[in-house]
Amino acid sequence: MPKKDTANKVKPHTEAKLQFYTRYLERYLEILLRAGPVEKINIYDMFCGEGVYSDGKTGSAVRAVDAIWKAESSNERCKPINLHLNDLDGRKIDKLRACLDSRMSEDKKFRISYSSYEAFSLLAELSNLFEKQDRKVRNLVFIDPYGYKAIQRDVLEGILINGKTEVIIFLPIEQMYRFRNKTIDEVVEKSYQPLKEFVGQFDLDVSSISSEKEFIQAFTQALAFSKTLFTTSYAIKNHTGHYYGMFFITPNLLGLEKIIEVKWGLDSQQGEEFSGHNQNDFFLESEKKNSLEKQLEQFLQGSSKTNIELYGFVLSLGFLPKHANEIFRRWQNGSVLDVYDLVKNKAARKGAFKLNYKDSQSGKPLFKFSLN
Numbered sequence: 001m002p003k004k005d006t007a008n009k010v011k012p013h014t015e016a017k018l019q020f021y022t023r024y025l026e027r028y029l030e031i032l033l034r035a036g037p038v039e040k041i042n043i044y045d046m047f048c049g050e051g052v053y054s055d056g057k058t059g060s061a062v063r064a065v066d067a068i069w070k071a072e073s074s075n076e077r078c079k080p081i082n083l084h085l086n087d088l089d090g091r092k093i094d095k096l097r098a099c100l101d102s103r104m105s106e107d108k109k110f111r112i113s114y115s116s117y118e119a120f121s122l123l124a125e126l127s128n129l130f131e132k133q134d135r136k137v138r139n140l141v142f143i144d145p146y147g148y149k150a151i152q153r154d155v156l157e158g159i160l161i162n163g164k165t166e167v168i169i170f171l172p173i174e175q176m177y178r179f180r181n182k183t184i185d186e187v188v189e190k191s192y193q194p195l196k197e198f199v200g201q202f203d204l205d206v207s208s209i210s211s212e213k214e215f216i217q218a219f220t221q222a223l224a225f226s227k228t229l230f231t232t233s234y235a236i237k238n239h240t241g242h243y244y245g246m247f248f249i250t251p252n253l254l255g256l257e258k259i260i261e262v263k264w265g266l267d268s269q270q271g272e273e274f275s276g277h278n279q280n281d282f283f284l285e286s287e288k289k290n291s292l293e294k295q296l297e298q299f300l301q302g303s304s305k306t307n308i309e310l311y312g313f314v315l316s317l318g319f320l321p322k323h324a325n326e327i328f329r330r331w332q333n334g335s336v337l338d339v340y341d342l343v344k345n346k347a348a349r350k351g352a353f354k355l356n357y358k359d360s361q362s363g364k365p366l367f368k369f370s371l372n
């Protein structure tokens with residue numbers, strides 16, 4: 001098939017990207033529409049495209065409109081929501097506006113705004129705005145460029161520092177990985193200069209990276225900005241076997257839990273990768289779960305841990321509380337694990353572990369876990 005016929009179609013890896021973004025958006029809105037302390041929600045799609053692909057499938061902007069409408073119509077509490085759509089190409093914005101005008105109706109309460117700026121210049125301005133925002137506002141920023149060249153670390157840090165913003169970034173990894181070693185020397189060829197700058201900004205140790213997935217891991221860690229934020233990623237493989245990375249950054253553990261739910265919803269065996277097929281591989285699934293068991297064992301060896309520490313630890317490994325609870329139940333049945341109720345000063349009720357966001361927020365540990 002000639003290239004131009006496939007160029008503007010939603011390929012499986014594009015569909016995986018859009019699913020990741022919209023599934024999170026749905027969860028994000030569901031929680032924030034119910035959360036008492038939040039009064040306004042802003043969603044920014046910084047590289048939004050024109051809305052509909054040549055095969056008739058919809059892109060991130062149209063899918064976000066559908067997700068917001070779904071959340072609004074299934075929630076009694078209505079809060080101001082603004083979807084801001086930006087693309088450097090003004091013609092795409094015109095097409096998108098025409099497409100969305102026809103989809104809007106009076107019963108849809110949310111607003112849509114548009115702009116046509118270079119995304120990171122606009123984000124630099126937004127970081128000033130976010131700084132002055134009321135503490136009851138929340139922002140979700142989706143960054144979906146063609147490549148890595150537009151990404152600026154300082155600007156990203158600027159929009160994240162306020163503690164009210166979460167970011168999703170989609171990046172192609174193949175070229176960055178392939179040419180990583182071309183960036184090591186002090187002076188590099190002109191064509192590798194942008195990659196050198198990218199690697200330098202995020203302080204990536206490219207000499208220790210030996211696969212595209214390791215590149216994704218290294219960038220995920222760099223996005224934690226010296227461990228002040230929580231990050232995770234989802235690897236997306238295309239039909240040629242090369243990877244794209246979906247990166248998520250949040251100041252909030254509940255945000256991290258929700259994106260990990262999305263990852264396990266998309267990949268029920270490992271919660272980490274789209275590989276173009278959904279064949280069940282029991283070996284992969286049990287290997288992944290065994291890795292959690294080993295890491296929990298190491299974490300608890302030597303000293304007891306609280307429910308708060310364990311909740312954060314399990315999420316940091318890309319697992320959900322239900323995965324740890326399954327292991328803890330088995331350990332309890334085998335009398336390997338003791339769970340002590342610190343409030344009632346006695347052994348906790350069997351099967352209760354309190355690994356959840358609400359109980360982690362009080363700051364006061366409720367349960368203590370120790371290995372026998």
Ligand SMILES: C[S@@+](CC[C@H](N)C(=O)[O-])C[C@H]1O[C@@H](n2cnc3c(N)ncnc32)[C@H](O)[C@@H]1O
Nearest residue numbers: 047048049059060087088089118119144145146
């Ligand atoms: C990968 S496409 C986005 C696809 C879109 N998110 C979707 O799901 O349909 C990247 C878009 O970014 C736009 N673009 C390229 N460079 C840009 C920049 N520096 N700032 C903002 N938009 C840019 C392009 O016009 C293009 O529409």
